[in-house]
Amino acid sequence: MTSYKPRIKQLFQELVSISDSDWNYFSERLQFKQFGKKEKITQAGRVEDNLYFLADGVVRFVIQNDNKESTTDFSFTGQFFCSYSSFITRQPSIFEIRPVTKTASCCYITWNDLQQVYANTSCGEEIGRMAAEQQFIRKSAREVSLLTIHPKDRYLQLLDEQPQWVHQIPLKHLASYMGITPETLSRIRSSIMNSDS
Amino acid sequence: MTSYKPRIKQLFQELVSISDSDWNYFSERLQFKQFGKKEKITQAGRVEDNLYFLADGVVRFVIQNDNKESTTDFSFTGQFFCSYSSFITRQPSIFEIRPVTKTASCCYITWNDLQQVYANTSCGEEIGRMAAEQQFIRKSAREVSLLTIHPKDRYLQLLDEQPQWVHQIPLKHLASYMGITPETLSRIRSSIMNSDS
DNA sequence: GTTAATCCTTGATCTCAATCAAGAAATTGC
């Protein structure tokens, strides 16, 4: 139940050297919750109040539009996630976040507690900046992919860069993430099977 | 030639209260350069070394792919810009940045100087974090737009949210930004003209 | 002011992915 904390500390230390007192200040504010498959970790329309660390599982970010849903992103074991724009701006989230796996084990810190960390630790702001920068880089790369790469090549790129996605995520959610229909992704997949056999 | 500095200071103060000494430390590291229409502000393949503030003009971010170019973003007078992923990661930029307007008047701070600011001012990290967060929010909103909104509605949204774009940017670059061809955008535009006359 | 270059529009055709549909395969629930 506290075994994920060393992993978080390690993630931080990849960014910046963190003192023991800073770490303690932060880690005391961490809480834990496990979500079932049908639960919503974050609800659309509510202000995101928590920054999560995914100790185990896969989650997806979903936008509902006139009873169609789009999956815009995923997070995996060992990553931080939340409806980040909402968390930052304190505006209602346009996403909901839901488990892909049977359960999602999360620890989290609230927005209020995180502001305390920013204010009262020496490296909090720096970690916050670097985390925001990393989020930006991901979204920026995705923008390029969506604008300049054809669906088939996008799937090959995904296979290459994120093979675990293809195995852990139902095809229909992957298709949505890629901006195509499940049928089209299914055909792309079978055309690849036939061409490299 | 120094008249843009108060505007920058004001931008910072919208984020956080900045002391005079911190401001001086930053502003004495600002340099100035004006770019002509055919010049490249940032070259693809090179590590972005400067963070720019656009004192006057419009610039666009371009990706070249086998002699096709895609415009992925714009920046306008009064905004910060650079090939941000490259600037952060110190990896070669995949974009080039070029003026849309006849000239682009820019002041800038180098990466080295900015690290000094992070290290030697009290609010540098906080401004850096907030700037990174803002960049993330923009890219995140764009991801949603590209995935969930049809081209025609995307154009209407652009008209509504960024009317100055439509007037200052050639249609072909706007089309590229929207992920469609100039012909299609032209037809969208005329279909709107006919329907709301 | 005239030429050249660039940009925008409009039309005709084509292509790729969406949609509609139905059955197969896999998972989930009791």
Next chain:
DNA sequence: GCAATTTCTTGATTGAGATCAAGGATTAAC
């Protein structure tokens, strides 16, 4: 383990946007 649900595949058709093409409008160059 069996039924029910969900997910995936495959086929036929449709449709939105790309491409190809050419003429007109604007802007830039000198």
